Amino acid sequence: MDKVLIIGGGIAGMEAAGQLLKLGYEPVIAEKEDHLGGHVAGWHKLFPDMMDASALIEQLASKLDGATVYLRTRVAYMNRLKDGYSVMLSNGTGLVCRAVLIASGFRLFDAAKKEEYGYGVYDHVITNSDLEAWFNGVEDFRVPENPRHIAFVHCVGSRDLKAGNPQCSKVCCMTAIKQAIEMKEKFPDAEIWCFYMDLRLFGKKYEDFYINAQRDHGIHFVRGRVSEVGEDIDGRVVLKAEDTLAGTQVKLKADLLVLMAGMLCNEDTATIASMVRAAVDSDGFMRSRDNIYRINESNRPGIFFAGACTGTKTVPETVAEARAAALDIHNYLSGND
Amino acid sequence: MIDFGFGLSRSSAVRLDEVDLSLYKRLEELEPQVRTCIGCGSCSATCTAGPWSGMSIRKVILNLQRGRDIEKMLSNCMLCGKCTMVCPRGINTRHLILSLCRIYEKK
Ligand SMILES: Cc1cc2nc3c(=O)[nH]c(=O)nc-3n(C[C@H](O)[C@H](O)[C@H](O)COP(=O)(O)OP(=O)(O)OC[C@H]3O[C@@H](n4cnc5c(N)ncnc54)[C@H](O)[C@@H]3O)c2cc1C
Ligand code: SF4
Ligand code: SF4
Ligand code: SF4
Numbered sequence: 001m002d003k004v005l006i007i008g009g010g011i012a013g014m015e016a017a018g019q020l021l022k023l024g025y026e027p028v029i030a031e032k033e034d035h036l037g038g039h040v041a042g043w044h045k046l047f048p049d050m051m052d053a054s055a056l057i058e059q060l061a062s063k064l065d066g067a068t069v070y071l072r073t074r075v076a077y078m079n080r081l082k083d084g085y086s087v088m089l090s091n092g093t094g095l096v097c098r099a100v101l102i103a104s105g106f107r108l109f110d111a112a113k114k115e116e117y118g119y120g121v122y123d124h125v126i127t128n129s130d131l132e133a134w135f136n137g138v139e140d141f142r143v144p145e146n147p148r149h150i151a152f153v154h155c156v157g158s159r160d161l162k163a164g165n166p167q168c169s170k171v172c173c174m175t176a177i178k179q180a181i182e183m184k185e186k187f188p189d190a191e192i193w194c195f196y197m198d199l200r201l202f203g204k205k206y207e208d209f210y211i212n213a214q215r216d217h218g219i220h221f222v223r224g225r226v227s228e229v230g231e232d233i234d235g236r237v238v239l240k241a242e243d244t245l246a247g248t249q250v251k252l253k254a255d256l257l258v259l260m261a262g263m264l265c266n267e268d269t270a271t272i273a274s275m276v277r278a279a280v281d282s283d284g285f286m287r288s289r290d291n292i293y294r295i296n297e298s299n300r301p302g303i304f305f306a307g308a309c310t311g312t313k314t315v316p317e318t319v320a321e322a323r324a325a326a327l328d329i330h331n332y333l334s335g336n337d
Numbered sequence: 338m339i340d341f342g343f344g345l346s347r348s349s350a351v352r353l354d355e356v357d358l359s360l361y362k363r364l365e366e367l368e369p370q371v372r373t374c375i376g377c378g379s380c381s382a383t384c385t386a387g388p389w390s391g392m393s394i395r396k397v398i399l400n401l402q403r404g405r406d407i408e409k410m411l412s413n414c415m416l417c418g419k420c421t422m423v424c425p426r427g428i429n430t431r432h433l434i435l436s437l438c439r440i441y442e443k444k
Contacts, residue, residue, distance in 0.1 A: 116423070159425055160425040161426060161427035162424075162425065162427060197377045197425075198375070223378075224377065224378040224382060225382070226379075226382070227378075227379040227380075227382035227383040227423045228383060228423070240383065241378065241379075241382045242378030242379070242381040242382040242395065243378075244376055244378040244395060247393070249381065249382055249384075249388055250382075
């Protein structure tokens with residue numbers, strides 16, 4: 001039976017592997033980390049249903065019986081054969097396969113690069129990803145015990161030419177509102193402030209979160225981008241912004257600042273793409289044949305994509321794409337194209 | 338005309354189809370980047386002159402886009418360039434102010 005190499009064992013790689021198994025193929029996952037699940041393995045609850053992220057990963061993992069999974073493994077090289085690819089993995093395993101699925105996902109923007117927000121410098125500045133870890137029980141001394149004011153700053157490293165990324169990361173408005181509600185539930189006495197440029201709540205039931213945040217949780221929304229952050233002598237973070245709807249400069253002394261770091265292309269994208277001479281898009285992500293009908297296809301025969309390696313995606317989008325990719329691969333391998 | 342006993346005051350609504358955009362169009366020619374402003378307010382939040390003078394690049398741009406005069410506001414700018422450092426759309430706001438000054442000089 002045909003082997004299919006899957007680069008990346010995030011939710012995209014896992015779901016595709018599960019589907020390929022059902023279709024009768026032998027998926028081989030190469031995952032560079034020591035666990036499957038990718039970024040979602042680090043999240044706590046998933047919008048819009050607030051499903052446990054770990055429950056999703058367990059569900060996906062339960063369908064991998066029979067798949068070969070190599071952890072701490074990357075692709076060392078891939079060569080094009082007449083009909084397929086000869087692959088050498090970093091663990092010394094070699095394989096030949098006619099189809100390869102790239103599911104290498106995204107990379108979180110390094111918030112320390114936006115120096116004006118003081119990540120890694122001030123005591124109480126964390127990212128969306130740090131907060132998910134804290135929800136999961138990871139100790140974090142930057143989260144104070146009794147915060148009176150908590151601020152969320154949207155678009156950190158997204159929609160920002162100076163940070164090198166003009167694109168919107170699309171999931172972080174929703175993440176901010178989700179996390180704001182969760183924080184309000186943990187700290188009912190705290191005032192919570194979201195600083196945004198535009199609110200992008202585009203998905204099924206997403207607007208409900210916005211309405212709940214306003215109506216049931218009294219979360220404050222300030223339409224202005226924070227221009228700089230300082231720290232006062234008590235260690236509180238001091239945010240400066242313009243409230244553009246009121247047309248006035250505003251300041252906020254907060255006990256915790258959460259930065260909505262954006263989604264960028266994975267740093268391995270260019271390397272993987274060059275091995276098989278697949279194209280990289282102008283946004284740094286993998287380039288699909290088109291962005292409407294052939295998102296799963298690359299410009300090279302037998303090379304397919306699924307998930308956030310082609311752009312920012314939500315979990316349901318990623319999982320749907322992974323299934324579609326499995327079917328595309330099946331059609332390709334069985335000559336149904 | 339029937340006299341209802343009260344007058345209608347002129348509406349303060351801006352008639353977008355009637356505003357004079359000539360100043361803004363001249364600015365667009367000199368500073369094409371201005372079109373990409375998203376009104377985020379980073380420039381005005383960081384402006385050194387803002388707190389005491391009300392200076393705001395965001396307002397300057399928006400007012401021009403709505404056909405309003407902004408000459409008075411311009412004179413508050415100290416050309417320090419802080420606003421240019423924070424603009425997420427990479428608009429050279431300091432240069433934009435210089436171009437506006439040139440436009441007003443010629444007017
Ligand atoms: C803070 C935050 C919260 C979010 N919360 C939600 C939510 O609640 N609901 C929702 O719908 N979406 C959410 N998302 C989006 C969600 O994280 C993505 O949709 C999802 O992670 C995409 O999965 P993926 O498998 O494509 O990529 P990833 O999760 O990035 O997985 C890619 C995998 O590939 C591996 N890999 C990368 N390069 C290589 C290589 N060269 N060799 C081998 N392996 C490699 C990585 O180690 C990783 O395991 C959130 C995103 C962020 C940033
Ligand atoms: S989703 Fe919201 S926070 Fe994220 S980049 Fe887009 S506008 Fe900014
Ligand atoms: S910082 Fe740039 S994009 Fe934002 S309001 Fe000012 S000029 Fe416009
Ligand atoms: S250059 Fe002018 S508008 Fe810009 S920050 Fe300085 S004083 Fe304010």
